[in-house]
Amino acid sequence: MRRLALCLLSFVPLSACVSGPVGVTPMTTSAPTTLSARTTRAATVPTDGYETYVTQHNGFTRVRRSELQPGDAAIVAQFEDSNPASPAGFRSLVDPQSAAVRNRVFVEIIGQDDSWIDGGGNPVSALQRVLRLTADVEDFNPAAVASAGGQIVLSGSDYSVAQIGTGRPNFANQSDSGSLWMSLDFDNQTATVRIINRTLYYHTPQSTPQTMFLVDLLGENMPFNIETGAFGGEVNGEVYQLMVHLGGRAADVSGTLLGTVGGAARDDLVAGGVFEASGTMNFQGQTLDVGVDGVFWASN
Numbered sequence: 001m002r003r004l005a006l007c008l009l010s011f012v013p014l015s016a017c018v019s020g021p022v023g024v025t026p027m028t029t030s031a032p033t034t035l036s037a038r039t040t041r042a043a044t045v046p047t048d049g050y051e052t053y054v055t056q057h058n059g060f061t062r063v064r065r066s067e068l069q070p071g072d073a074a075i076v077a078q079f080e081d082s083n084p085a086s087p088a089g090f091r092s093l094v095d096p097q098s099a100a101v102r103n104r105v106f107v108e109i110i111g112q113d114d115s116w117i118d119g120g121g122n123p124v125s126a127l128q129r130v131l132r133l134t135a136d137v138e139d140f141n142p143a144a145v146a147s148a149g150g151q152i153v154l155s156g157s158d159y160s161v162a163q164i165g166t167g168r169p170n171f172a173n174q175s176d177s178g179s180l181w182m183s184l185d186f187d188n189q190t191a192t193v194r195i196i197n198r199t200l201y202y203h204t205p206q207s208t209p210q211t212m213f214l215v216d217l218l219g220e221n222m223p224f225n226i227e228t229g230a231f232g233g234e235v236n237g238e239v240y241q242l243m244v245h246l247g248g249r250a251a252d253v254s255g256t257l258l259g260t261v262g263g264a265a266r267d268d269l270v271a272g273g274v275f276e277a278s279g280t281m282n283f284q285g286q287t288l289d290v291g292v293d294g295v296f297w298a299s300n
Contacts, residue, residue: 043189043223045230050258050274052230060106060136061229061260065274065293072131076110089113093127094159100297101156104262105272106136107295109159130161135272135295140229141264149187154271156180156298160197162213162239164251164281165288180296182271184224184231184261191224191231193217193257195275195296214240215292217277219257229261235277239290251281251290259296272297 051064068076078087086092093109100107114128158180182193197215215237222233235257240250259273278291 042225042227045223045225045228045232045258046256047232047258049256049276050232052258052260055136058136059139061139061262062134062136063258063260063272063274064132064134065258065276066132068131076132079108079110089115090131093130093161094295100135100272101270101299104138104270104299105297107134107159107272107297109133109161109293109295111161127161130293133274133293133295135259135274135297137229137260137270137272138262139264140260140262142227142229144264145266145269146186146226148266151186152184152266152269152300154182154184154269154298154300156182156271156296158195158197158275158294158296160195160215160292160294162215162290162292164213164239164241164290165283165286180298182298184269186224186226188221189224189226190221191219191259192221193219193231193235193259193296195235195237195294197294212241214238215294216240217253217255217257217275217292222257230258231261231271232256232258232273235275237277239277239279239292249281249283251279251288253277253279253290253292255292267300270297270299 049065051062051066053062054060055062075087075090079090079092090110090112093111094107110131112128112131113125115123115125118124179196180194182191184191195215195217197213217235217237219233219235222231224231233256234254236252236254238250239253240248255275255277257273257275259271261269261271263269272295274293274295276291276293278289281288281290
């Protein structure tokens with residue numbers, strides 16, 4: 001059931017962000033390939049479902065995942081021009097002022113709001129769907145980092161969007177209070193990433209949260225290309241929903257993650273990327289689709 005992607009939280013005009021790729025061919029689901037052609041020994045990182053390229057305006061590596069419907073291209077273009085404005089019914093979920101690793105990693109999630117009148121006659125709005133997720137990471141200098149081998153640990157956070165079923169509201173989201181841990185193994189060319197987010201709530205302007213979500217995802221020994229900094233592969237975990245007065249329910253989910261490392265010194269690296277996972281759960285005789293999408297960032 002999964003999808004998604006985004007534009008990003010840069011502090012430069014987003015018109016620069018949509019320029020064509022430079023030096024790297026965009027990769028799509030129809031052309032899975034490694035991010036590097038510079039060496040035959042570098043690990044091949046799966047890119048199915050993701051697009052990645054080098055941006056023209058600052059040379060950052062962009063990872064993007066989208067599920068656009070007809071007409072969405074015109075919507076997201078309004079977030080990318082020289083004076084980005086949110087068109088009615090759409091918004092950038094992540095606050096640019098609290099973005100990732102300032103001036104080094106930029107992230108964004110573009111979503112559509114759902115509006116309705118509740119049982120008390122009050123107008124209510126909540127997230128309806130996610131159109132696009134993006135992470136941009138500064139250039140990676142492998143010569144200064146990979147030659148020493150060994151392992152490097154980074155930590156950071158994420159912005160997750162979780163969905164269970166199709167009710168209103170059917171999404172829960174949070175800002176940046178998740179916890180992320182990752183290890184880069186330069187000798188074995190693998191990366192391990194753990195994403196835990198315990199503070200996802202249903203958000204509506206008119207009410208306090210009534211339901212809490214927990215997201216716990218792990219990707220172990222994923223391919224890590226030490227020449228380009230790209231890493232990614234399969235992730236598995238759980239989405240748990242704790243409902244007031246109704247108890248809890250959990251769903252096993254599986255999906256994918258794609259990220260990239262930036263920086264030129266072993267003690268001053270950054271990373272960012274995009275992830276998705278999905279599954280099903282049984283609740284009161286119904287089979288409900290479950291999904292989680294998000295962006296992440298880290299540094300050491």
